Amino acid sequence: KQRVLSGVQPTGTLHLGNYLGAIRNWVKMQELYDTFFCVVDLHAITLPHEPRDLLEATRKSAALYIASGINPDNASIFVQSHVTAHAELAWLLQCYTPIGWLRRMIQFKEKSASQGAEEVGAGLLTYPVLMAADILLYGTDLVPVGADQKQHIELARDIAERFNAKFGGKKWKKLGGRGGRLFKIPEAFMPPTGARVMSLTDGTKKMSKSAESDASRINLLDPPDVLYGKIKRAKTDAFVGLEYDNPDRPEAANLLAIYSLVTGKSTEDCVSETAQMSWGDFKPMLADAVIAHLEPLQQRYSSIMEDEGYLDSILAQGADKAEEAAGRTLDNVRQAMGFVPRR
Numbered sequence: 001k002q003r004v005l006s007g008v009q010p011t012g013t014l015h016l017g018n019y020l021g022a023i024r025n026w027v028k029m030q031e032l033y034d035t036f037f038c039v040v041d042l043h044a045i046t047l048p049h050e051p052r053d054l055l056e057a058t059r060k061s062a063a064l065y066i067a068s069g070i071n072p073d074n075a076s077i078f079v080q081s082h083v084t085a086h087a088e089l090a091w092l093l094q095c096y097t098p099i100g101w102l103r104r105m106i107q108f109k110e111k112s113a114s115q116g117a118e119e120v121g122a123g124l125l126t127y128p129v130l131m132a133a134d135i136l137l138y139g140t141d142l143v144p145v146g147a148d149q150k151q152h153i154e155l156a157r158d159i160a161e162r163f164n165a166k167f168g169g170k171k172w173k174k175l176g177g178r179g180g181r182l183f184k185i186p187e188a189f190m191p192p193t194g195a196r197v198m199s200l201t202d203g204t205k206k207m208s209k210s211a212e213s214d215a216s217r218i219n220l221l222d223p224p225d226v227l228y229g230k231i232k233r234a235k236t237d238a239f240v241g242l243e244y245d246n247p248d249r250p251e252a253a254n255l256l257a258i259y260s261l262v263t264g265k266s267t268e269d270c271v272s273e274t275a276q277m278s279w280g281d282f283k284p285m286l287a288d289a290v291i292a293h294l295e296p297l298q299q300r301y302s303s304i305m306e307d308e309g310y311l312d313s314i315l316a317q318g319a320d321k322a323e324e325a326a327g328r329t330l331d332n333v334r335q336a337m338g339f340v341p342r343r
């Protein structure tokens, strides 16, 4: 079986973009692949954070994985910081990753611009290296992510190739290693449609956990009245009728895409259904569809959270499995780089 790894940062509560762009695909993959899904809490401190919020968001995210349909009997669900190999490999990789590669990352440019470039923590720049470590530790074949993460996966591939060339093969063998490549080269696995859900308040920006305004996103745990209100107040334009491919109407395209994704209707069907509708007709219909789509997930979430011991035991079991796999890779890398083994 090929191996799959993915994760979400506990920077806030999960939203519809995380679900439609990532988690929903994990659910489909868990039967076919050997899957690892982590809550990447070490990534969540790359922008200023509140300890209490991190604690809550981490447990919530893990519970939402399960509520979304990830089955802990199939997949390993774990918290990144429970497996110390992630931070350790990130350091080893970092020392051989050119700063120029990191400065080119779009997400760094975007997120650092909003913080003031000189004040921003160094971790925001090196974050993609930690992500490379997450992936490479598990010999991952496929990384299911939204389109916004494609550049980071490419970086992980470049880092892996550079390391293999520098420390793998014969050199490693001379140090007593297996020889060959240290890391498998991973590939991004992107969902064909709806890979990018946009903000409710600006159709040109992606929906984000860390965006300041909560009105910009549909959180998976928003109660029906909140969802109704957010969708009602979502940004609109002065046109009548919904359209999908008018570049002047990013909001219409986004809301229509959401409608199509939550109802399971094809884009064409949604376009013909809504072509004559006013925003006032369309929005309540969209809100109802979103609410209905999230209801079963929200119910499962509540029952998972009622039993605290359950979640902890899933996370402990996941961390054990992950640690074993990650430890093997880390030992290889230490050996290949010339670190003295601890006796």
Ligand code: ATP
Binding pocket: 007, 008, 009, 010, 011, 017, 018, 019, 020, 021, 022, 144, 145, 146, 147, 148, 149, 194, 195, 196, 197, 198, 206, 207, 208, 209, 210, 211
């Ligand atoms: P943050 O704002 O803190 O970066 P985020 O909402 O971007 O949070 P991440 O934890 O960075 O979420 O990403 C988790 C997964 O969700 C990734 O696979 C990412 O590609 C996907 N994802 C995030 N936002 C969207 C979106 N708007 N549409 C589709 N997929 C998304």
Ligand code: MG
Binding pocket: none
């Ligand atoms: Mg993100």
